[in-house]
Amino acid sequence: MEKGVVFDIKRFAVNDGPGIRTAVFLKGCPLRCQWCHNPEGLCKEIEQSTKTVKVDGVDYAMPYSIGYEITADELTKELLKDCIFMEESGGxxxxxxxxxxxxxxxxxxxxxxxxxxxxxxxxxxSGLTPWTNIESIIPFTSLFLYDLKCIDEERHRQFTGVSNDIILDNLRKLSERGVPVQIRIPVIPTFNYNDEEMSSILSFVAQLRNVVRVDLLPYHTIAQSKYERLGISNSLFEHKSLKNEELQSYFTLFQEQGVKVSIGG
Ligand code: SF4
Known part of the structure; x- marks a missing residue:
């Protein structure tokens, strides 16, 4: 049986779908979003890194692995340990x-x-995968949390490294199938935090039939220390985190079009 590569499991997550959830982070991503909060998850292979640990005032460089292999049976067994919280919270x-x-x-x-x-x-x-991959998991997936970043193809390519053609196409196909989708829009300065792009996203979303909710996710700099630790520079951190109230006008825009919307996850 093929093994997967996981780089984190977070218990008691409350912003990644309904109820109390256990979130599993699988390694590898074909995108390179400039605002990515999980740079340690981009490479598909297990990586080696070091972290500094202070003992009696002295810094020591401790090697550690990012990611580990696990079988589907082992991971399922691990996840089922939390089923009591999931059942009681609708998670x-x-x-x-x-x-x-x-x-x-x-x-x-x-x-x-x-x-x-x-x-x-x-x-x-992110939706960037052949449609057949998505189609094969629909019977076992209760909800898709689908990232919708921007509609302008050139801008999408510039900020994520890839075209959004397949991403938008797969989202339309999920809509045609009536599969429940919660859309997550990371709102990022210089990228999509502007009236033109938000209106384009809203026009696209308004055509879909299967959207249970849209989440507007304000940009924040929380991952800055991770980037510094991994030695990766990121000029986006020159921008301050966005406050929830700075997204209020877009919240109202979506709401006025009859879209169920929230700020945050
Ligand atoms: S889709 Fe973008 S934000 Fe998400 S993991 Fe990949 S690079 Fe990071």
Whole structure:
């Protein structure tokens, strides 16, 4: 049985789908979003790094691995330890990353096992994967958390390194199938935090039939220390975090079009 590569499991997550959830972060992503909060999840392979630990006032460089291999059975067993919290809160398991679809065979195996146990499953995806990969997990996925970053193709390419053609196309296909989708829009200065792009996103979303909610996610600099630790420079951090109230006008815009919307996850 093929093994997956996981770089984190977070318990008691409350912003990654309904109820209390366990979030699993799978390694590897084909995008390179300038605002990415999980730079340690971009490379598909297990990586080695060092962190500084202070003992009696002296700094020591401690080697550690980013990511580990695990089988679908082992991961399922680990996740089912939390099923009491999931059941009582209406929660479940969310697969995130990185881009979880990059390990779609492994993902499908775990989703199938959780689905058989009646666990609510969510997949947080950038949407950049062949449609057949998405189609194969629909029967075992209760909810897609789908990132919609911008409609302008050139700007999307400039800020994420890839075209959005496949991403938008897959989202339309999910809509045609009536599969429940919660859309997540990271609102990023110099990228999509402007009236023109937000109006384009709203026009696109208004055509979809399957959107349970849109989340406007304000840009923040919380990952800055991770970048510094990994020795990666990122000029986006010159911008301050956005406050929730700075997204209020876009919240109102979506609401006026009858779209269920929230600020934050
Ligand atoms: S899709 Fe997500 S994980 Fe991948 S680079 Fe963008 S923000 Fe990071």
């Amino acid at each position: 479940g398991v969310t697969f995130s990353g990185g881009e979880p679809m990059l390990q779609h065979e492994f993902l499908q195996q775990v989703l199938e096992k959780l689905h058989q146990r009646g666990i609510h499953t969510a997949v947080d995806t």
